[in-house]
Amino acid sequence: MVIVGFIIGTVLGSFVEAVSNRLIKQTSILGRSYCEKCRKTLAWYDLFPVVSYLLLKGRCRYCQKKIPRQALIVEAGMGLAVALLFALTAPRFEMLVNFNQQTLLLGLELFFKLFVVSILAIVFLVDLRTGYIFDKVTYPAVALSGLFLIISTAAKSWFFYQDSLSSSLGKYFLPPYSNYVTDIIQRMWLAVGWSFLSAVALALIFVLLILITRGKGMGWGDVKYVLFLGLALGFPNNLVGIFLAFFLGAIVSVFLIAFGKKHFGQTIPFGPFLSLGAYLALLFGPQVLNSYLSSFKLGY
Ligand SMILES: [Zn+2]
Numbered sequence: 001m002v003i004v005g006f007i008i009g010t011v012l013g014s015f016v017e018a019v020s021n022r023l024i025k026q027t028s029i030l031g032r033s034y035c036e037k038c039r040k041t042l043a044w045y046d047l048f049p050v051v052s053y054l055l056l057k058g059r060c061r062y063c064q065k066k067i068p069r070q071a072l073i074v075e076a077g078m079g080l081a082v083a084l085l086f087a088l089t090a091p092r093f094e095m096l097v098n099f100n101q102q103t104l105l106l107g108l109e110l111f112f113k114l115f116v117v118s119i120l121a122i123v124f125l126v127d128l129r130t131g132y133i134f135d136k137v138t139y140p141a142v143a144l145s146g147l148f149l150i151i152s153t154a155a156k157s158w159f160f161y162q163d164s165l166s167s168s169l170g171k172y173f174l175p176p177y178s179n180y181v182t183d184i185i186q187r188m189w190l191a192v193g194w195s196f197l198s199a200v201a202l203a204l205i206f207v208l209l210i211l212i213t214r215g216k217g218m219g220w221g222d223v224k225y226v227l228f229l230g231l232a233l234g235f236p237n238n239l240v241g242i243f244l245a246f247f248l249g250a251i252v253s254v255f256l257i258a259f260g261k262k263h264f265g266q267t268i269p270f271g272p273f274l275s276l277g278a279y280l281a282l283l284f285g286p287q288v289l290n291s292y293l294s295s296f297k298l299g300y
Contacts, residue, residue, distance in 0.1 A: 001086045009082025010049035012118050013075035020125040023134055038063035049075040078121055081279065085113060088283050101159045105152065112148050113282065116232045120275040123225060127271030133221030138228055145231040146196070153192050157185040191235065198238055199230025222270055229278050237285035245270070245277030 014033075021036065022029050033042045040062045046052050053072045060067060091106045119141045127133050164170035164181045173180040206223045230238045249270060256262040 001090045002083050005086030005090065006079040006083040008114065009079035010075045012082065012114060013078030013121070014047070014049040014071070016078060016118055016121045016125070017071050017074040020122050020129075023122070023126050023136065024130055029136070035060045035062060035065075036068070037065040050079065074121070074125065078117075081117060081121070082114065085117060085283060089113065101163075105156060105159070108152060108155070112145075112152070112232075115144065116282065117279065119228065119232075120279055124272045124275040127221070127269040131219075131269050133219070133225050133271050135221075135224065138221065138224040141228040142224065142231065145228055149192050149195055149231060149234070153188050157188050160188075161185060194235040195231060195238070198235040199227050202230045202238060202242055203227040216267055218270055222274065225271060225274055229274060233278060233281050233285065237281050240285060241278040241281035242274070243277070244280050245273040248276055249273040 018033055019029055033047060034040060035042065037060060040060075043061075046056070046061055050072065053067060053075070056067070058067050058069065058072070059065065090110055091103070119137065122137055123133055126137070161181060164173055170181075172178065175182060203223050203226050206218050206226050209218045210220070210223070226242065229241055232238075233241050249268075252273070253262070253268065256268070257264055262268065
């Protein structure tokens with residue numbers, strides 16, 4: 001799964017690199033990949049992440065101009081990031097092969113994580129280079145993560161209910177015998193409610209920060225991005241992610257000032273720190289989530 005993760009990561013990396021370049025240049029996100037210098041559409045055999053770069057020795061096949069080294073760094077970096085994510089959070093390969101409802105949910109979750117990591121990387125790169133977090137990225141991301149929360153919980157609670165109905169003793173965990181199953185389903189939806197509520201609360205805290213610092217520290221892009229992170233990480237993992245972002249931001253700021261790269265009061269974009277904090281929360285949060293989910297399994 002780690003090797004699969006690395007390969008998927010490099011593919012996502014080349015996608016992330018292309019999207020962030022197009023966002024920065026304000027060109028259309030859709031359409032086939034082309035050389036940034038000569039604008040020639042690339043052939044399919046030039047689209048293998050990392051491998052194509054190395055085979056072409058970092059130069060365009062058509063105009064021989066140098067492909068920015070950032071392309072290689074982003075592809076390899078995303079490869080490592082996704083490999084690590086898979087190593088720590090992905091279900092074992094055998095579990096995905098034996099297809100059932102559980103693997104459907106795990107697969108869905110894995111897909112969503114890949115989507116989240118891609119958004120984190122895009123915001124990291126674009127905010128670092130331009131100081132902006134684009135609505136074009138955050139709006140669809142907020143919508144999709146909200147939708148995912150609802151759909152995955154609907155599937156989870158439906159499967160759980162069906163499992164209870166179909167097992168021999170399961171009906172004794174349902175009304176009128178007991179409220180065990182319904183209580184658990186209720187808890188699942190309560191967790192969704194908490195995620196939405198905490199996401200909005202976190203976004204409001206960032207609005208407050210804008211008002212307090214008069215727009216010098218955070219921007220409205222950060223507010224929308226935090227709304228996405230709040231939904232994507234879910235409660236209480238989203239609190240962990242935001243806390244880590246502030247922690248990392250403080251450490252890096254101190255270093256930048258100490259080494260004279262920045263002076264006190266000068267701002268640095270916060271999006272990259274939010275991305276890093278969220279990534280760390282994504283890596284280490286799921287263990288908590290998994291033990292939480294396994295507590296839902298009926299104990300008979
Ligand atoms: Zn070219």
